[in-house]
């Protein structure tokens with residue numbers, strides 16, 4: 497169901513029930529599907545809340561929400577317009593079609609990292625989480641994203657492995673197979689929000705803040721070409737790809753998040769422009 501149809505369904509249901517509220521002022525662009533990043537438009541003075549976040553609006557009234565890989569359905573958006581009571585809008589979220597692979601009989605050391613690196617892994621995850629939770633007024637998130645490199649998609653978003661019956665963290669990004677040293681370009685405007693040279697899993701790691709809670713992460717790099725806090729434009733070379741950290745081979749891992757929600761980067765490249 498398209499956002500417009502969903503919106504209409506909610507409004508129609510409310511009218512049929514005799515409640516008679518005015519039609520919602522929100523317009524959404526995108527599909528209500530797990531792993532999607534949706535752009536929205538609202539009139540000035542609107543207050544919108546989703547998944548525990550008060551959403552910021554650009555000067556043009558544009559906002560963004562990210563539906564997690566495991567987003568429950570329906571999604572509930574709280575909206576308040578000047579002079580009207582707060583309303584909760586509900587949107588059914590289509591399930592993602594994630595690949596799940598079960599592998600049994602592995603030696604334990606292939607299932608879990610060695611105990612001596614557990615504290616380090618936790619520390620590094622905290623740094624990534626802290627960068628992810630920051631929100632800024634940058635507006636790169638509203639652009640149509642471009643691929644940071646051009647390479648075969650060697651691993652898709654959302655896939656998960658269950659090793660010896662233990663579900664591992666889903667793949668929160670896409671892997672693009674490219675030779676080490678391939679220039680990595682900013683998929684949208686942003687600001688460098690994390691630079692790390694030796695993370696256990698992700699190796700040399702870079703994050704970009706695209707504004708309003710939307711962040712990109714790039715992993716397994718061989719070199720970083722920008723500084724923390726630096727503003728970058730879409731298409732600018734920010735790093736060189738590599739195979740650092742726990743990479744199965746040379747590739748670029750690109751992940752996109754909306755605060756704590758993980759979304760599919762491939763869907764951002766495919767989406768039509770807002771206007």
Ligand SMILES: [Zn+2]
Pocket residue numbers: 651667669670671749750
């Ligand atoms: Zn990956």
